Amino acid sequence: MSPPHPSDLSALYDRANAYYPTLPSALTGLLRQFVRERRLLECAVSLSGIGTLTMTRSGDQVTCDWLNGTLLPPNPESAGLDSALLVDAAVRAAQWVSEPAHTSPRPRHPTRSRTLPLPYNGDRLGDLHVHWTVGDGDEALILAQAPEIAQQLAFLAKRDEAQSWAARTLGRPYGLIGLGRAARALDRFLEKAAPSRLPVLLTGEFGTETTAVAAMIHGLGPQRSGPFVQILAADPTGDPAAWLDRAAGGTLFIREVEALSPGFQSQLLHHMPSRLGQGSGYDRPPVRLIAATSVNLKDVARDGRFSRSLLSELDFLATTLPPLRERPEDLPALIGAALAQHGYGADTRITPDLLALCRAYAWPENGFELERVMARLAVMGDGGPIQRRDVQHHAPWLLPADPAPADAAAPPTDLDHWVRCAIDKDGAALNGHHAGLKRALFYLADHFARPITLDELAGQAHVSPSHLSYLFRTELQTSFKTLLGRLRLRKASELLLADQRQPITDIAMSVGFADLSHFEKSFRRHWGQSPREFRRDAGAADRH
Numbered sequence: 001m002s003p004p005h006p007s008d009l010s011a012l013y014d015r016a017n018a019y020y021p022t023l024p025s026a027l028t029g030l031l032r033q034f035v036r037e038r039r040l041l042e043c044a045v046s047l048s049g050i051g052t053l054t055m056t057r058s059g060d061q062v063t064c065d066w067l068n069g070t071l072l073p074p075n076p077e078s079a080g081l082d083s084a085l086l087v088d089a090a091v092r093a094a095q096w097v098s099e100p101a102h103t104s105p106r107p108r109h110p111t112r113s114r115t116l117p118l119p120y121n122g123d124r125l126g127d128l129h130v131h132w133t134v135g136d137g138d139e140a141l142i143l144a145q146a147p148e149i150a151q152q153l154a155f156l157a158k159r160d161e162a163q164s165w166a167a168r169t170l171g172r173p174y175g176l177i178g179l180g181r182a183a184r185a186l187d188r189f190l191e192k193a194a195p196s197r198l199p200v201l202l203t204g205e206f207g208t209e210t211t212a213v214a215a216m217i218h219g220l221g222p223q224r225s226g227p228f229v230q231i232l233a234a235d236p237t238g239d240p241a242a243w244l245d246r247a248a249g250g251t252l253f254i255r256e257v258e259a260l261s262p263g264f265q266s267q268l269l270h271h272m273p274s275r276l277g278q279g280s281g282y283d284r285p286p287v288r289l290i291a292a293t294s295v296n297l298k299d300v301a302r303d304g305r306f307s308r309s310l311l312s313e314l315d316f317l318a319t320t321l322p323p324l325r326e327r328p329e330d331l332p333a334l335i336g337a338a339l340a341q342h343g344y345g346a347d348t349r350i351t352p353d354l355l356a357l358c359r360a361y362a363w364p365e366n367g368f369e370l371e372r373v374m375a376r377l378a379v380m381g382d383g384g385p386i387q388r389r390d391v392q393h394h395a396p397w398l399l400p401a402d403p404a405p406a407d408a409a410a411p412p413t414d415l416d417h418w419v420r421c422a423i424d425k426d427g428a429a430l431n432g433h434h435a436g437l438k439r440a441l442f443y444l445a446d447h448f449a450r451p452i453t454l455d456e457l458a459g460q461a462h463v464s465p466s467h468l469s470y471l472f473r474t475e476l477q478t479s480f481k482t483l484l485g486r487l488r489l490r491k492a493s494e495l496l497l498a499d500q501r502q503p504i505t506d507i508a509m510s511v512g513f514a515d516l517s518h519f520e521k522s523f524r525r526h527w528g529q530s531p532r533e534f535r536r537d538a539g540a541a542d543r544h
Contacts, residue, residue: 009145012037013152013179014329019336019346023160024066027053027153030179032062034149039137040130041111045153047118047126110134116146118154121191125154152179155187158220162190165219166212170228174212174219177337178330182322186213189319194220199275199289201297201314204321205466207366210292211255213321218251223288226250234259240268248285257291257314258300265307275316278309289314294464303462323466324363324370331358334367338374349378353388361398364469373398418476419487436461437471440480448487449512454480488512489526492519496535504531 016033020026027045035043035055044054052067113131117124128150132142163175176183176190193200194217202210211230218228226249233256236243243252254260260268273284291314300306324334332355336346354377363369373395377386380394391398421429422441430438440461444452457480458465472480488511495507508519508531523531 009148010181012145013181013184017179017329017333019177019333019340021340023050023157024053026156026160028064030149030152030156031055032064034145035062036060038132038142038145040132040142041136042129042131044129045118045126046129047157048124050126050157109136112139114143114146116150118150118157120154120158121195125157128153152184152187155184155191158190159187159216162216162219165224166215169219170215174209174215176209176212176216178327178333180327180329182327183330186319186321190216190220193217193317193319195222196317197222197286197288198316199291199314200316201318202290202292202321203296203318204292204294205323205366205464206294207363207368207466208321208323209367210321211253213319214251214253214290214292217290218253218288221251221288223250223286228253230255233257233264236260236264240264241271243268244271244284244287247287249287251288251290253290253292255292256294258293258295258297258306260306262307265310269307269310269313272313274313276312278313294466295462296459299459300462305462324366328359331355334370335374338367338371339378341371342375342378344374344378348384349381349386351385351387354386354391357388357391357398360400362469364466364473366466414476415478415483415486416490418478418483419490422483422487423490433475434463434471436463436468437475440468440472441483444480444484444487448484448491449510451512452484484512485522486526489523492523492531493527493534496531500535504535507531 012033013030015037016030018029020029031043031045031053032055034040035057040055040057042054042056044052046052054065054067056063111131111133113129116128116130118126118128128146130142130146132139159176163173166172166174176186190213200214200217202213204210215228218224227247228251229243229247231237231243231252231254233254238246243254246252269278271284272289273287297306297311297315301308301311324331327334332350335350335354335358339346339349358370376394377390381390388399417429418441420426422445425442425445427438430441440457443457443460454465454469458468461468463471469479472478472483476483491511492507492513495502495510496504504519505516508516513519513522520530523534527534529537
């Protein structure tokens with residue numbers, strides 16, 4: 001009988017998900033959770049050239065030793081390690097690995113153990129040793145989950161390697177943060193993509209970790225000793241030939257590649273070493289290309305606004321980085337990293353109130369906004385834990401809006417003006433506003449009756465989702481969801497007046513509301529009366 005699928009590992013990762021400032025603390029955090037949940041007797045991870053971390057469980061207590069630890073931090077407590085248990089004894093490490101049961105009293109019941117490799121792209125970075133008592137814990141789950149835990153431990157070691165390289169070379173410790181599903185998927189992508197020399201296309205909203213992933217690809221790749229040259233396509237210095245010369249033997253990373261001018265697109269295609277036989281840069285030293293974009297480049301190329309030939313050269317290896325709003329499980333780790341980046345301790349600043357507010361917020365500018373907001377709250381606060389009142393004073397947009405009373409009509413605002421502009425396709429009224437905003441409003445007017453996502457609307461507007469959200473917020477002082485809801489209510493009011501016999505349920509469904517209850521509550525909140533009362537009063541006014 002095959003072992004069960006390790007379906008509950010995501011929950012284990014979520015419980016272990018926190019900010020870990022060092023590799024020892026990261027290994028300790030994940031292994032301690034694994035030992036507790038699978039009720040292991042003992043466990044150890046050995047990393048070549050680094051040392052051995054051992055753990056022993058007694059009831060709910062788990063103690064750890066860092067043996068022969070060349071990565072031992074100067075302040076062990078800051079890494080989550082018990083300094084009283086830390087030793088530097090290679091002999092003890094060797095004894096533990098060969099005879100793990102001898103490090104604690106021999107159990108009365110039979111025990112079993114397994115040794116698994118820490119694999120990374122065909123290499124063995126070290127070993128994971130697990131030892132458990134038969135009948136104490138789910139043996140099938142131990143055997144099913146231990147290989148994935150070993151794999152994730154290897155990923156953590158490679159994250160640390162790339163982060164150390166970036167800190168030394170680029171002056172900032174770029175790296176992956178968190179143990180959520182999206183972060184682990186990026187680990188797997190990096191394992192395969194970094195050793196290759198093929199071009200990479202990274203897609204992610206404004207503020208996602210495209211630069212960090214590009215730096216890790218270079219820092220873990222075969223050309224890590226070469227230069228890592230960053231070019232901002234919207235405001236480049238020099239020309240593509242000069243970029244390639246500067247990046248010779250290393251990596252050329254082009255940010256916001258969709259903003260590259262048509263002339264520079266042609267020059268880059270001409271000078272770069274082509275893998276498809278399109279360019280003429282065969283005599284140049286090898287350069288790996290990594291490009292990052294916040295839009296769907298295939299759609300942009302299909303519209304004729306980006307070179308299809310250049311896209312075909314860039315799109316060999318590709319991945320999409322998820323926005324922050326899709327990574328709530330990683331927020332404790334990301335907030336801790338943002339605070340640490342500016343010299344503040346996560347343990348003394350993060351509170352349940354702060355986490356709850358951050359999880360409820362959409363973060364339209366993703367990691368950039370998160371780091372900026374955390375730095376502001378840390379600086380402007382009183383030096384203690386960040387509470388709700390601190391957010392209210394210094395970052396009030398994180399707070400949820402207070403709902404309006406159910407029986408109060410919404411006060412007149414410019415929102416009705418923008419709804420009317422959308423319905424009437426009044427392009428003149430939108431002069432001076434971003435062209436993407438105009439396209440978005442007209443698209444909403446034509447498709448309001450069906451579900452519309454921000455990503456879909458951004459594709460129609462030819463801008464990134466985060467930028468479209470920014471345009472709605474700054475130019476219209478609203479969100480696209482709020483405007484869409486108001487547009488649906490406007491259309492519903494017109495239908496109520498146009499046909500006194502059409503069922504209200506049919507009207508609600510025809511304008512995009514999924515259920516009658518939600519429609520009636522929204523209608524009353526805006527108009528100050530129910531749809532039935534609205535129709536009745538309008539009919540009475542017509543008769544008089």
